[in-house]
Structure formats: structure tokens, C-alpha cells
Amino acid sequence: MNSPKRVLKAGILGATGTVGQRFILLLSAHPHFTIHSVGASSRSAGKSYCQATKWRMTSPIAADVKDMIIKECKPELFEDCDVIFSGLDSDVAGDIEMAFLKSDLVVFSNAKNYRRDSIVPLIVPTVNPSHFNIISHQRSSHSLNKGFLVTNANCSTTGLVVALKPLQDSFGPIESVIVHTMQAVSGAGYPGVASLDIFDNIVPYISGEEEKMEYETLKILGDLNQEATGFQLLPSTSVSASCNRVPVIDGHTECVSIKFKNRPPPSPEQIIQAFDSYISEAQQMGCYSAPEKAIIVQSEQDRPQPRFDRDNGNGYSVTVGRVRKCNVLDIKFILLVHNTVLGAAGSGILNAEIAVVKGLIKV
Ligand SMILES: NC(=O)C1=CN([C@@H]2O[C@H](COP(=O)(O)OP(=O)(O)OC[C@H]3O[C@@H](n4cnc5c(N)ncnc54)[C@H](OP(=O)(O)O)[C@@H]3O)[C@@H](O)[C@H]2O)C=CC1
Numbered sequence: 001m002n003s004p005k006r007v008l009k010a011g012i013l014g015a016t017g018t019v020g021q022r023f024i025l026l027l028s029a030h031p032h033f034t035i036h037s038v039g040a041s042s043r044s045a046g047k048s049y050c051q052a053t054k055w056r057m058t059s060p061i062a063a064d065v066k067d068m069i070i071k072e073c074k075p076e077l078f079e080d081c082d083v084i085f086s087g088l089d090s091d092v093a094g095d096i097e098m099a100f101l102k103s104d105l106v107v108f109s110n111a112k113n114y115r116r117d118s119i120v121p122l123i124v125p126t127v128n129p130s131h132f133n134i135i136s137h138q139r140s141s142h143s144l145n146k147g148f149l150v151t152n153a154n155c156s157t158t159g160l161v162v163a164l165k166p167l168q169d170s171f172g173p174i175e176s177v178i179v180h181t182m183q184a185v186s187g188a189g190y191p192g193v194a195s196l197d198i199f200d201n202i203v204p205y206i207s208g209e210e211e212k213m214e215y216e217t218l219k220i221l222g223d224l225n226q227e228a229t230g231f232q233l234l235p236s237t238s239v240s241a242s243c244n245r246v247p248v249i250d251g252h253t254e255c256v257s258i259k260f261k262n263r264p265p266p267s268p269e270q271i272i273q274a275f276d277s278y279i280s281e282a283q284q285m286g287c288y289s290a291p292e293k294a295i296i297v298q299s300e301q302d303r304p305q306p307r308f309d310r311d312n313g314n315g316y317s318v319t320v321g322r323v324r325k326c327n328v329l330d331i332k333f334i335l336l337v338h339n340t341v342l343g344a345a346g347s348g349i350l351n352a353e354i355a356v357v358k359g360l361i362k363v
């Protein structure tokens with residue numbers, strides 16, 4: 001395992017929310033980071049963490065976090081943190097995260113605000129850590145010494161790109177992707193979707209989600225330019241997403257159909273082999289949170305299922321199943337991603353581990 005020379009002090013913004021709580025849970029058990037400061041809105045600031053938070057995780061709050069006093073999300077209150085993890089609501093993430101960046105802090109964001117920024121990398125840790133190479137350009141553009149801003153992807157996009165990456169690597173460009181999602185209610189934060197809207201029901205609309213999947217996939221699977229100063233979106237791939245909210249607590253399921261550019265297309269057996277043998281850079285680097293397998297192939301006919309498979313690889317693996325021929329495109333399969341682990345907080349943490357190994361965070 002690749003460990004830093006000292007334990008790094010972590011600040012968590014939006015610490016009381018769904019993603020923030022997942023950060024608390026994952027970081028409480030992390031050997032390389034210690035939770036040093038927690039921040040939320042002025043409604044919560046000044047209260048103890050357990051007083052301000054409607055804790056919704058199934059394991060208890062770590063004893064040393066319970067009584068921490070929540071701070072306002074101001075950079076001067078977090079300047080002694082080595083790394084900032086943000087689970088801020090996107091209504092406020094834009095201004096707050098930029099203020100932290102301008103204060104030369106290292107920020108890992110979950111929000112959508114900077115994902116399309118031309119000098120901010122959008123990194124899914126088991127897919128495209130090479131996009132960290134833009135950081136030196138970002139630092140010089142913002143006149144920073146040690147700070148930088150990295151975003152992780154939309155939760156549904158995260159699962160999709162993990163599955164597409166080994167297929168693109170093994171079989172060449174993917175021409176078309178059609179994806180239908182069944183997304184858990186925790187994706188909408190807390191209290192999220194009203195129970196009367198989601199019990200005995202499916203909601204066939206999640207605001208902005210389809211556009212995010214259709215764009216972010218092209219940035220993540222695309223390349224950095226040669227000078228490492230900008231991104232080239234995948235030039236010849238089109239993605240069509242249809243996103244649905246379903247009555248599941250955690251875990252987004254996606255039905256994916258794809259068409260390759262090269263003919264003849266690979267067989268289902270070749271696709272399974274590509275999934276099964278995929279080893280991401282995060283695993284090769286020996287990062288603490290990297291799963292043993294980035295993609296787990298389920299051979300049972302009726303899997304993956306969120307209740308049984310979302311915690312695979314401690315929530316850092318994507319589980320795929322039902323790989324079969326598609327009569328319209330080439331291949332279709334089902335995937336499952338844990339939306340608040342790899343789809344949110346876990347990606348931020350694993351990205352930070354990668355940044356440490358790459359020497360981007362002072363240790
Ligand atoms: N849930 C998921 O699966 C995923 C979420 N994301 C993204 O992560 C972010 C957080 O989502 P989620 O945890 O679901 O949202 P929640 O609504 O559960 O939590 C939002 C957090 O933001 C804080 N906040 C709100 N207003 C302010 C403010 N004015 N100043 C400072 N802090 C504020 C809240 O603090 P307080 O309690 O004091 O109000 C709370 O801690 C969002 O940008 C979301 O889009 C990304 C991927 C997946």
C-alpha cells in the first residue's frame with residue numbers, strides 16, 4: 001500500500017449532508033487522513049456535529065466527530081487543512097469552492113459547478129487519473145503555490161465510464177451509448193424525494209441528470225491535449241441517457257447498450273473478459289481505497305441488484321452483469337454503482353490518495 005509520510009488533516013464542507021456523512025464515515029476509518037474540521041451552512045455553524053446532523057448512515061458517528069463544532073465554510077477557518085473534501089449543495093458550491101481555491105487550498109469537489117471548466121479535471125479515480133496532469137497549468141493560471149481543484153463526476157456517469165473505459169481501451173472507439181438509469185433516492189440528498197412521490201412509484205425525470213451524463217462521459221473518456229493545458233472531448237461518441245428515480249435507498253442501476261466503431265464488434269465473451277481483466281491506475285498505484293477489482297462481473301442471470309451488490313469492493317467497485325448481444329446496437333449489459341461511495345465521497349477520497357502518490361499534495 002502507498003502511504004503518505006504523515007496523517008493528513010482533512011476538512012469536510014457540507015459535512016452534515018448525504019455526501020458529507022459518507023465522507024465522515026469513510027474518513028473516520030481511513031489511515032492516511034484525519035477529520036480536522038467540519039463545515040456547513042450558517043444554520044448548522046456553532047452547533048456540535050451530532051446536534052446539527054440528521055445522521056442517516058447505518059453505522060454510528062465516530063466518537064471523535066460527534067462533538068466537533070461545525071464551522072462556517074470560510075477558507076480562513078480551514079487554512080490548516082491539507083485537503084478539503086466538499087459535499088456542498090451546488091447552489092453554494094461555486095462561490096465557496098472558488099474562495100477555497102483562491103486561498104491556495106486543495107479542494108476535491110462533488111458538485112456539478114466546475115465539471116465543465118476548461119482547466120478543472122473531472123476525475124473518476126478508477127478511470128482517468130492521467131487528467132491530474134493539468135494541475136500545474138491550473139496552478140499557474142490561478143497563481144497558486146500548492147492548491148488546486150478537482151471535481152468528481154455525477155454518480156450515474158461514474159458507473160458508466162468505469163464500464164466503458166476497458167471496452168474503449170480493448171476494442172477501440174465506441175460510436176453510440178444508450179443508457180437508462182434507475183437511481184436511488186439517496187442521490188437526491190436529504191430529505192430528498194417526498195415519500196408520497198416515490199413509494200409504489202417511479203419518477204421518470206431527474207433535473208439536469210441526462211445532460212450531465214451525456215457531457216461528462218465525453219470529458220472523462222477523452223484526452224488531455226499534448227501541452228496538458230486543456231481537454232479534448234471524445235470526438236465521435238454520442239451518448240443518450242434516460243434517467244429515472246426508483247424506490248431504492250443506495251445504488252444506481254443502469255441498462256447500457258453500445259455500438260462500436262470497428263467491425264466486427266466484440267462478442268459478449270470478449271466483453272466479459274475485458275471487464276474482468278481491467279486493472280485501473282489507482283489499483284496499480286496501491287492506493288488504500290482502490291478496490292481489489294474495479295469491475296466485478298456477476299454471472300448470475302438476475303444480478304447485479306442494489307441490495308446485494310452495492311457494497312462490492314466496499315462500494316468502490318462497479319458490478320456488471322447480463323452481458324449479451326443487442327439486436328439494435330452491438331452489446332448490452334447492466335451495471336450497478338454505489339452512488340454515495342464511488343459515485344460521490346469515495347471518488348473524492350480515492351482521488352486525494354492518487355494526488356498524494358503523484359506528489360501533488362505536500363506530505
Ligand atoms: N447524493 C449523491 O448521491 C450525490 C451528490 N452529489 C453532489 O454532492 C453535493 C452534496 O449533495 P448531498 O449531500 O446529496 O446534498 P444534501 O442536501 O444532503 O447536503 C448539502 C450540504 O450543503 C450544506 N449547505 C447548504 N447550504 C449551504 C450554505 N449556504 N453554506 C454552506 N453549506 C451549505 C448543507 O449544510 P446544512 O445541513 O447546514 O444545511 C449540507 O451539509 C451536491 O452538489 C450534489 O449534487 C454528487 C454525486 C452524488
Ligand SMILES: N[C@@H](CC(=O)OP(=O)(O)O)C(=O)O
Pocket residue numbers: 090110111112153154155183184186187188206209212339
Ligand atoms: N443527481 C444525482 C445526484 C447528484 O447530486 O448529482 P450531481 O452531483 O451530478 O448534481 C442523483 O439524483 O442521483
